[in-house]
Amino acid sequence: MSDYSKGLQGVVAGESKIGLVDGTQGVLAYLGYPIQVLAQYSTYEETAFLLLNGRLPKKKELSAFEEKLKKYRALPSEALEVIELLPSETHPMEALQTVVSLLGSFSKVTDLKEKSIELIAQFPTIVAHCWCMKHKKEVTLPHEDLSHAANFLYMLHGEEPAPDVARMFDICLILHAEHSFNASTFTARVVASTLTTLHASISAAIGALYGPLHGGANEKVLDMISDVASEKQVNEWVSEKMDRKEKIMGMGHRVYKVKDPRSYILEEMLKTLSTKLKNMTTYKILKEIETVVRKEMEKQGKDIWPNVDFFSGALYELMGISRELFTPVFAISRISGWCAHVLEQLEDNRIYRPACQYVGARNVAYKPIETR
Ligand code: ACO
Numbered sequence: 001m002s003d004y005s006k007g008l009q010g011v012v013a014g015e016s017k018i019g020l021v022d023g024t025q026g027v028l029a030y031l032g033y034p035i036q037v038l039a040q041y042s043t044y045e046e047t048a049f050l051l052l053n054g055r056l057p058k059k060k061e062l063s064a065f066e067e068k069l070k071k072y073r074a075l076p077s078e079a080l081e082v083i084e085l086l087p088s089e090t091h092p093m094e095a096l097q098t099v100v101s102l103l104g105s106f107s108k109v110t111d112l113k114e115k116s117i118e119l120i121a122q123f124p125t126i127v128a129h130c131w132c133m134k135h136k137k138e139v140t141l142p143h144e145d146l147s148h149a150a151n152f153l154y155m156l157h158g159e160e161p162a163p164d165v166a167r168m169f170d171i172c173l174i175l176h177a178e179h180s181f182n183a184s185t186f187t188a189r190v191v192a193s194t195l196t197t198l199h200a201s202i203s204a205a206i207g208a209l210y211g212p213l214h215g216g217a218n219e220k221v222l223d224m225i226s227d228v229a230s231e232k233q234v235n236e237w238v239s240e241k242m243d244r245k246e247k248i249m250g251m252g253h254r255v256y257k258v259k260d261p262r263s264y265i266l267e268e269m270l271k272t273l274s275t276k277l278k279n280m281t282t283y284k285i286l287k288e289i290e291t292v293v294r295k296e297m298e299k300q301g302k303d304i305w306p307n308v309d310f311f312s313g314a315l316y317e318l319m320g321i322s323r324e325l326f327t328p329v330f331a332i333s334r335i336s337g338w339c340a341h342v343l344e345q346l347e348d349n350r351i352y353r354p355a356c357q358y359v360g361a362r363n364v365a366y367k368p369i370e371t372r
Contacts, residue, residue, distance in 0.1 A: 003355075004357050007254070009254065013181060013186065013352070013354075014181065014189065014345075016180065016181070016341065016344060017031065017054065017344070018030065018031060018051060018054075018178060018180070018337070018340050018341060018344060019178040019179055019180040019337065020032070020180070021179060021180045021255050021256075023253070023255035023256045023257050023258070024257055024258065025258070026256065026258040026259060026260070026261045027261065028179070028260075028261050028262065030047065030050060030051060030177070030178050031050055031051070031054055031055070033050070033056075035174075035175060035261055035262060035265075036261070036265065038050075038174050039171045039174055039175060039265050042174055043147065043148075043149075043170055043174070044147075044148050044149055044170050044173040044174055044177070044333070044336075045062065045065060045066050045069060045147065045148050046062055047173075047174045047177050047336070048065075048069075048117075048120055048148075048177065048336035049061070049062060049065045051177060051178055051336045051337055051339075051340035052113055052116055052117070052336065052339060052340050052343065053113075065117070066147075066148075068114075068117050068121070069117060069120065069121040069148055070121070070142070070144055071121070072117060072118040072121035072122060073121050073122065073124075073125050073142035073151070074125065074141065074142060075099075075103070075122060075125050075126065075129065076103075076106045078102075078106065079099055079102060079103060079106070079126070079129075080129065080133070080139070082098070082099065082102055083095065083099060083129060083130050083133050084133060086098065086130075086134075088134060090134070091210070091324065092127060092130055092131060092134070092324050092325055092327075092328045093206060093209070093210040093216075093327050093328055093331070094210070095126075095130040095134070096123070096126055096127060096130065096206055096328055096331060097203050097206040097207055097210075099126045099130065100119070100126070100199055100202055100203045100206060101199060101200070101203045103119075103122060103126075103199060104197055104198075104199030104200065104203075107199070112198060112342075112343060112346070113343060115198050116198065116336075116339035116340075116342075116343065119198070119199075119202060119335055119339060120335050120336050120339065121148075123331060123332045123335045124148065124151065124152035124155065124332050125142055125155065127152070127156075127325065127328040127329070127331075127332055128140070128152060128155035128156045129155070131156060131322070131324075131325060132155075132156075137158070138158065140154065140155045140156075140157075140158045141155070142155060143155075143160070146160065146166075147166065147170065148170075148173070149166055149167075149169045149170035149172075149173055150166035150169075150170075152169070152329075152332060153165070153166060153169060153319065153320075153321075156320075156321065156325075157320060161319075164276075165273070165319055168269045168272075168273065168315070168319070169319060171265065171269065172266070172269075172312065172315065172316075172329070172333070173332065173333040174333075175262045175265060175266065175308065175333075176262075176308065176312075176329075176330050176333035176334055177333050177334060177336050177337050178334070178336070178337035178340065179308075179334075179337065180255075182214070183208045183209075183211070183213075183214045184205040184206070184208040184209040184214060184215065184334065184338065185205065185334075185337060185338055185341050186208075187204050187205050187207070187208040188201045188202060188204065188205035188338040188341055188342055189201075189341050189342065189345045189352070190204075190352040191204040191205075192341075192342040192345045192346060192349075193345055193349055193350065193351045193352045194351055195346075195349070198339070198342060201338070201342050202335065202338055202339070202342075205334075205338045206331055209327060209330060209331055209334065210327060212249070215309075215327045215330040215331065215334075216327050217249045217250055217307070217309040218250065218308075218309035218312050218313040218316075218326040218327060218330065219313065219323050219324065219326045219327055220249040220250075221249045221250040221286075221309055221310060221313045221314075222282075222313045222314065222317060222323055223249075223323070224248070224249050224250075225237075225282070225285055225286070225289070228285050230281065230284070230285065231284040231285050231287070231288035234285060234288040234289050234292055235288075235292055237289075238289065238292045238293055238296065242296060248289065248293050248304075249309070250306060250307060250309040250310030250311075250313075251290075251293060251304050251305065251306055251307060251310060252304045252305075252307065253305070253307045256303075256305065256307065257303035257305075258303070258305060259305040259306055260305065260306060260307045260308050260310075262308040263305075263306045263307060263308055263310055263311055266308065266310075266311040266312050266315055267287075267306075267310075267311045269315055270282075270283050270286075270311045270314050270315045270318070271283055273315060273318045273319070274314075274318065277318055279318065282314040282317070283314065286310065286311060286314060290306055290310070312326065312330075313326050316329060
């Protein structure tokens with residue numbers, strides 16, 4: 001019983017060279033590159049290469065990688081037929097999970113790293129096509145000349161995004177690509193450790209990311225503040241939530257005991273886009289919630305700060321991305337981290353099989369059904 005830690009808090013479940021998360025110092029780095037540096041200088045394509053290969057690409061390697069990502073973007077027509085059959089109330093995360101499982105049967109690629117590139121390329125197409133078909137909009141096929149980020153917005157909206165919006169979205173993808181042993185990545189590694197297929201591991205990871213305590217929180221942040229009209233109402237709104245012992249979505253983190261380093265960058269981009277669009281309301285409400293909740297949490301001695309989901313949803317909304325797509329957008333980015341972890345897991349695999357402290361009944365007498 002002494003080794004037991006609820007939710008595996010603080011348990012070291014494996015070794016990894018991919019993502020460094022220092023929750024006390026507020027550090028996130030991929031393969032040693034701080035997230036701030038990647039957000040400033042890199043692209044999602046280059047970051048995905050870094051995650052899969054453990055190093056930055058040379059010029060030619062990056063071009064070849066980008067070309068591959070473009071080559072694999074299109075989905076087989078059978079996938080579109082299956083999407084068409086999904087009930088209209090299907091959440092895009094459920095649709096994504098279904099289509100990824102299905103694509104496992106269609107992939108002709110055998111090499112695992114190549115399969116990863118194929119999946120990274122397909123994710124934006126799956127999400128955009130599912131969304132358009134669910135909303136009876138014409139499906140926009142991938143655009144060969146656009147970057148990974150710009151192409152997703154293009155397929156979603158049917159028109160090319162403004163370059164500054166495309167770059168902001170690119171940075172969002174970089175920021176969400178990897179985060180060490182979070183619930184979905186750990187899920188991917190656990191499933192991969194059984195030596196099942198890449199598609200099975202990734203499909204399980206999608207299921208984990210869907211939950212409101214993980215990736216689903218970004219969708220819930222804006223739902224949560226839908227009845228807050230201005231920052232003036234925040235004080236009372238927070239008090240009511242605290243009285244009801246409700247959690248503030250987008251705040252708190254298992255590892256970070258300071259403000260999530262990604263949320264600083266997302267906050268800055270939200271401010272920039274809100275200013276450009278002359279629509280500061282949500283930004284101001286979120287900032288006020290941060291201030292009021294921080295004060296309250298300090299009083300209670302708790303290290304609850306904004307996490308990556310706190311500002312991202314508001315930013316996506318300004319980019320014209322619908323709330324239901326916030327978590328799928330997270331998946332479009334995190335797929336590269338998941339694949340990198342599956343590859344790393346398989347390099348030195350041992351099946352995950354933790355112990356359990358049994359606390360149930362023992363030696364119970366079996367009563368025949370007539371006498372129960
Ligand atoms: N609002 C109010 N109180 C909170 C919050 C919050 N967002 N988060 C934690 N607390 C409180 C808890 O009530 C608990 O208080 P108690 O000790 O008095 O019971 C204490 O802080 C510790 O919280 P736990 O939930 O036990 O922390 P845990 O590490 O298990 O959970 C989690 C972390 C799930 C992220 C949690 O903070 C939470 O539910 N946040 C809201 C959902 C969210 O934003 N999820 C996204 C996380 S980032 C990501 O996955 C991409």
